[in-house]
Amino acid sequence: MDKSDVTLERMRSFVRVAERGSLSAVARELGIGQSTVTRHLRELEEAVGVPLLSRTTRRVTLTDEGSRYYANCIQVLRLVEQAGDEARGTRGAPAGTIRVSCTAALGVLHISRLIFAFQDRYPDIGIDLSLTDERIDLVREGIDIALRLGPLSDSSMKLRALGESRRVLVAAPHYLSVRGLPLSPSDLAAHEGIRMSNIAGSDRLALRTMDGRHVSIPFGGRLRVDHGLAAREALAAGRGIAPAHQWLVDDLIEAGRLIPLLQDYSLPPVPLNMLIVPERAGIARVRLLADFLVGQIGAIPGIEKAKA
Structure with a gap:
């Protein structure tokens, strides 16, 4: 084989295997057989004349030569994709697929609707929406593009601050009719708390008074959940009191199914950020979606949009 056998298809297979470390995962992702992925890699290595990957029974890793080749492949594939975007742009029809990851409950209740509106505007753009509260390797x-609530530690991604998510302490009227209405933070000790098991420090509740003083109190209860929609259901079912994002419960409050509590106190807001993989930031359709989400995010209840 010679250099003419270095095809984009083989290069894409190599890049995804390098990133995922698994031939079977890449085969599922690309919708092809694992034997085809294996063939792409073998043919690419034969064409470039050096081993690019080291294979074990558990994982596939890059060789030193493979690491250098991977970095160059990323640049080549980005240029190819950008060239296609520019060519399509001449007829005013952005196309292709964007893969989006979002915090689960926010994605189900609100971001999915924004994506519907985006696709109505750009009908040739496909969206793969992945909903998870896990901090995945993008x-x-x-x-x-990933939308994430809470503090972030990954400095390798391009970050755009979207705003802050306000939270409110709530409970159902029928729960309060049985257990009583808390009038001060100390009253919460006698109540059932609904806690998030996947959030550090959920065993304490941080509140701020109207004059700026901070109050931290123990917050316990028999029910812990790891999904915002489960917390929403538990609140509506009268299982206890919980601090909830306003976008999670705004409709239930409006319908009278939940009641805000201790309104002389406030809960610290949670930052909402957009992460963009740097190698994808220059692609036209990715920029279009990023700008669209920045413009529309303030329509979500309780999201205070970041100042430009």
């Missing part, structure tokens, strides 16, 4: 999972 590059390895092939994600272009």
Whole structure:
């Protein structure tokens, strides 16, 4: 084989295997057989003349030569995709697929609707929406854009601050009719708390008074959940009191199914950020979606949009 056998198809297979470390995962992602992925890699290595990957029974890793080749492949594939975007742009029809990851409950209740509106505007753009509260490796999972609540530690991604998510302490009227209405933070000790098991420090509740003083109190209860929609259901079912994002319960409050509590106190807001994989940031359709979400995010109840 010679250099003419270095095809984009083989290069894409190599890049995804390098990122995911698994031939079977890449085969599922690309919708092809694992034997085809294996063939792509073998043919690419034969064409470039050096081993690019080291295979074990558990994982596939890059050789030193493979690491250098991977970095160059990323640049080549980005240029190819950008060239296609520019060519399509001449006829005013952005196309292709964007892979989006989002905090689960926010994605179900609100972001999915924004994506519907985006696709109505750009009908040739496909969206793969992945909903998870896990902090996944965006590059390895092939994600272009991620929306995340809470503090972030990954400085390798391009970050755009979207705003802050306000929270409110709530409970159902029928729960309060049995257990009583808390009038001060100390009253919460006699109540059932609904806690998030996947959030550190959920065994304490931080509140701020109207004059700026901070209050931290123990917050316990028999029910812990790891999904925002489960907390929403538990609140509506009268299982206890919980601090909830306003976007999670705004409709239940409006319908009278939940009641805000201790309104002389406030809960600290949670930052909402957009992460963009740097190698994907220059692609036209990714930029379009990123700008669209920035413009529309303030329509979500309780999201205070970041100042430009």
